[in-house]
Amino acid sequence: MPTPVGTPRERCLRPPHAAWPRHTTKGWETMSIGTIPRFPLATLPTPLHEAHRLREALGGPERCPRILIKRDDLTGLALGGNKARKLEFLIADALRKGATAVITTGAVQSNHARMTAAAARLAGLRCSLVLTTSVEDPPIQGNLLLDHLLQADVHLVPAPPDKSLAVDAAVDETIARVAADLESRGERPYVIPVGGSSGVGALGYVAGTLELVGQLANAGEAPTRLYYASGSRGTQAGLVLGAKIYSAPYQVYGIAVSGGGADKDARALENVAEAAAMLGVPPQVTESDLITDEGYIGEGYGIPTPECLEAIRLLAQTEAIFLDPSYTGKAMAGLIDHVRRGVIGPDETVVFLHTGGVPAIFAHGTRLLE
Numbered sequence: 533m534p535t536p537v538g539t540p541r542e543r544c545l546r547p548p549h550a551a552w553p554r555h556t557t558k559g560w561e562t563m564s565i566g567t568i569p570r571f572p573l574a575t576l577p578t579p580l581h582e583a584h585r586l587r588e589a590l591g592g593p594e595r596c597p598r599i600l601i602k603r604d605d606l607t608g609l610a611l612g613g614n615k616a617r618k619l620e621f622l623i624a625d626a627l628r629k630g631a632t633a634v635i636t637t638g639a640v641q642s643n644h645a646r647m648t649a650a651a652a653r654l655a656g657l658r659c660s661l662v663l664t665t666s667v668e669d670p671p672i673q674g675n676l677l678l679d680h681l682l683q684a685d686v687h688l689v690p691a692p693p694d695k696s697l698a699v700d701a702a703v704d705e706t707i708a709r710v711a712a713d714l715e716s717r718g719e720r721p722y723v724i725p726v727g728g729s730s731g732v733g734a735l736g737y738v739a740g741t742l743e744l745v746g747q748l749a750n751a752g753e754a755p756t757r758l759y760y761a762s763g764s765r766g767t768q769a770g771l772v773l774g775a776k777i778y779s780a781p782y783q784v785y786g787i788a789v790s791g792g793g794a795d796k797d798a799r800a801l802e803n804v805a806e807a808a809a810m811l812g813v814p815p816q817v818t819e820s821d822l823i824t825d826e827g828y829i830g831e832g833y834g835i836p837t838p839e840c841l842e843a844i845r846l847l848a849q850t851e852a853i854f855l856d857p858s859y860t861g862k863a864m865a866g867l868i869d870h871v872r873r874g875v876i877g878p879d880e881t882v883v884f885l886h887t888g889g890v891p892a893i894f895a896h897g898t899r900l901l902e
């Protein structure tokens with residue numbers, strides 16, 4: 533992270549990052565992603581690592597493509613993860629709008645909630661978290677432990693029975709109550725949607741794509757696919773829009789970790805349209821660009837499948853990289869299955885975007901060894 537200069541509010545209003553060029557795409561004069569206010573939170577660029585040992589374990593060059601792992605688990609903000617990229621834009625937006633507090637929501641082991649609480653600390657904002665739980669007294673472990681260490685104001689509500697990530701009425705009511713309470717005390721709350729998935733949040737992975745496309749070009753790589761774990765779809769919105777704007781060589785291939793495909797497609801397209809408008813480019817993304825494979829969800833969000841557990845162990849034992857049981861384990865299970873079934877060939881190169889989530893390992897304990 534660059535050395536911070538000035539107050540948080542001054543910092544997010546600073547001039548655009550000098551290293552980021554203005555982009556002109558297919559004749560459209562675009563507003564560079566570098567001109568949009570951004571509050572520095574992440575340590576960038578994250579490494580791009582070739583997983584040689586994993587390739588060997590999956591059959592070697594005869595059977596397995598080359599796999600490049602983009603280490604967004606190493607974004608640096610409070611144990612890392614993809615939300616740091618979104619939060620750079622979301623927190624800047626909150627500060628510009630004069631917010632004094634942020635409110636967000638997610639499951640009790642939400643990585644997004646933990647990273648929002650951390651970002652709020654760095655920006656001098658209060659943070660309230662509305663977290664859904666399927667048990668009455670969830671163990672104070674993993675992300676929830678970190679939320680408390682960060683002294684976020686935690687509100688627990690019962691999880692909707694289908695374990696989807698969908699925000700339900702009880703969550704909306706609690707957010708409204710928390711917001712009203714903050715306002716009555718003279719605070720100005722800014723509500724960040726679940727997963728940080730909004731047009732502003734999607735800018736994080738437009739910028740992330742610019743970074744990755746640059747790394748690939750420097751390394752002379754042209755991967756055919758990018759695999760990643762898809763939840764609330766803000767990452768997808770940024771990745772697909774970024775892939776169009778910066779002419780990425782790869783197809784963006786999401787492995788779903790929860791259901792609700794049709795509604796989420798609509799939301800992703802909304803996020804794309806908003807982000808594109810902020811950048812001054814046409815949305816140029818259609819439903820056919822939103823590839824989300826729902827074949828690896830298993831019983832539901834947050835419930836690891838046997839293949840997910842296998843993927844977690846395999847990555848630990850080959851690359852000493854930890855995956856998480858809710859997101860990246862399932863995404864890697866999808867990639868491994870595609871290798872084994874020959875959906876992707878040994879002559880290809882693919883990118884696996886490691887979106888983080890590692891603290892949730894500690895809320896599962898030895899069940900991960902089963």
Ligand SMILES: *Cc1c(COP(=O)(O)O)cnc(C)c1O
Binds near residue numbers: 613887
């Ligand atoms: C939030 C999250 C995702 C999914 O990102 P969305 O933008 O919600 O789709 C993937 N992996 C991890 C570890 C996450 O925390």
